[in-house]
Amino acid sequence: MRRPWNSLRALLMVAMLALAAGALPAQAQILETPREVAAVRINIIDLLANEDGLPLPIKQRREVLRAYYEAANGDLLWLNSNRGEQFLARLADAESDGLTAADYPGAQLGRLLDVAHSTDLRSLGIIELFFSAALLEYTSDLSVGRFLPGKVDPNFFIQGRKIDQAQALSELAQTLDIKGFLDAWAPPDPEYGALKHALAEYHAMAAHGGWGTVPLGDVLKPETIDPRVPALRARLAITDAAEPALDDPQLYDQPLVEAVERFQKRHGLEADGVVGPATLVALNVPVEERIASIELAMERWRWMPRDLGPRYVMVNIAGFELKRVEAGAVAERMPVVVGKPYSRTPVFSDSIRYLEFNPYWTVPTGIAIKEELPKLQSNPSSLAAQGFEAVAGGQAYDLRAIDWTRYGSGNFPFQLRQRPGESNALGRVKFMFPNAHDVYLHDTPSRSLFGRAERAFSHGCIRVSRPLELADAVLRDGGVAGWSSAKIDAVVDSRDNTVVTLANPLPVHITYLTAWVEDGTVNFRKDIYEHDTKLVAALDGKSIAW
Structure with a gap:
């Protein structure tokens, strides 16, 4: 999106200042002497102190720019080096960073x-400032x-961060390598780097025309003959290493079935090799939409804390998956069930502080009144039998x-609670990180839901899906001594409500990523909460100062 600040204004300002001062001859080299460097610095300091008509991007950063250039070591950054040419090349290639070149000047x-x-020395001061402001942006x-994040979507409860602009200018002054400087400021997590690599691959696919569509039709099952098979094979040859036909090109043979299963697995579909409606829809998503998904995932990684912790738990809502990370490596993955689209799991970071084995479940008041009260009014014995x-x-x-029958939504003086037991909605253990959303991790007696491809049911x-294994690891990572899987089993079997506080709270990050890379393979998922839709709309309508 074009920035509303009119680029001609800066050029006209430079031109008018040059005319007023008398332009230097075209063959003169800029800043040939220390005296010229000092003169430009003096003009920069004066511009920042006294010029009211500075371009908005400079004006927005006036204080940090002034502090840098007034400092004893506030060297010029752009007019006496090739940093400018390097920065222009990086801006032209902004798409490789998941950004949009047209958003920058x-x-x-x-x-x-x-x-x-x-041009004259004072105009050079404006050019220097314009480059510095653009670099900070x-x-x-x-x-x-x-x-x-919260401005884009109210379900994202991630605290917004700002860069240390003074530090950025200081670090830039210490290097002539713009690429290395910018790469160091990007999110450091390897998953972000993997997404950037995947983005380059998908841009290359797009440059070669992307992929064709597979025609709609009946469900395509293995070992059947269908005129759409060549189109399916050509489509999957681009992204999933489908091999040439062994015999009849219209035969849906076993190597192609395996390519379909690979595709289904990385798109969160039932990996059965059957090409039904859901698989066809995913196959026919154009490369441009896949690129957008990767770019949105990169943007969300920028929102996350820069330091996730040496050990942490991360839940990807859109991927219906939990992973436990130790020393930068994934130690464990497991399926999870998340909130329904109308009772969404929020996005935020916190720390697991304690585990509760054989927990009571205190039913949230809204659920108690809306869902459980009608049951109590018709048959309270049923809920009583379930331990309520x-x-x-x-x-x-x-x-x-x-x-x-005496109670209703405006008159409900009770808390509804379920005692520990086999029927308890929280199962055998819950992992607590007290928060304003009343959201936590827990076991469940409803095991069958973990076998589904999409798991938004809570x-x-x-x-x-594997709560006791997770409990063992969390207690260990949380610095709690004297616990083992055998002790956990014994405590669970006792049915005694038992709380264990972690010596070292364990970071937990609840995220929403519809694209990620796992074992070198790009995965995509549906936008179940339409968070991607909101972020795309914000990016398309972004009001930027340029």
Whole structure:
């Protein structure tokens, strides 16, 4: 999107200042002497202190620029080196960073650099400042993202971050390598780097025309003959290493079935080799949309804390997966169930502080009134048999001893609680990171849901598929001594409510990524909460100062 600041304004300002001062001859080299360097610095300091008509990008960063250039070591960054040419090349290739070249003033900066050899010292000061302001803008976008997460989507509870602009200018002064400088400010996690590599691959695919579509039709099953098979084979040859036909080109043979299964697996589909409607839809998503998904995932990585922790748990809502990371390597992955689209699991970071074995489940008031009260009014014995009880004033009551027809949404003085046991909705253990969303990780008695490809069934909390294995690892990573899988089993079998506090709280990051790289393979998922749609809209309508 074009930035609203008119690039001609800067050029006209430079031109008018040059005319007013008398332009230098075209053959003169800029800043040939220390005296000229000092003169430009003096003009820069004066511009920042007294010029009201500076371009908005400079004005927005006036204080940090002034602090840098007024400092004793505030060397010029652009007019006496080739940093400018390097930066222009990086801006022209912004797509490789998952950004958009048109959002940055590469063309304007190039024209300013062209006239730098034939303009006056004060105008050179403006050019220097314009480059510095643009560098800070790009560094910020690359490092912490283009938006405050909560401004894009109210379900993202990630604290917005800002770069240290003074540090950025200071570090830039210590290097002539713009690429190395910018790469160091990008998110350091290897997963971000893997996405950037995947983005380059998909841009290359797009440059070669992307891929064709597979015609719609009946469900395509292995070992059948169908005129659409050549199109399917050609499509998967581009992304999933489909091999040439062994015999009949219209035969859906075993090597092609295996390519389909690879495709289905990395798109979160049932990996059965059957090309049904869902697989056809995924096959026919154009390369441009896949590129956009990778770019959005890179943007969300910029929103995450720069330091995720030496050990941490990460849940990808869109991928229905939890992974446990130790020393930068994935130690464990497991399927999870997340919130339904109308009771979404929020995106945020926190720390697991304690585990509770054989937990009570206190039903949230809204759920108790909306979902459970009608059941209590018709058959309280059913819920009582599942271990539920009512709590009021610290006293527990048998559900069957209460006339529930007397209560409603405006009159419900009870907490509904389920005792520990096999039927408990939280299962055998919950992992607590107290937060304003009342969201946590927990076991579940509803095991069958983990076998489904899409697993958005909860009220917002995250159900884990191997909770006791996770508990063993979390206790270990959390610095709790004296626990083992055998002790966990014994505590669970006792059915006694048991709380274990971690000596070292373990970071947990709840994320939403519809694209990621796993074992060198790009994975894509559906935008189940339409968070991608909101971010695309924000990027398309972004108001930027240039």
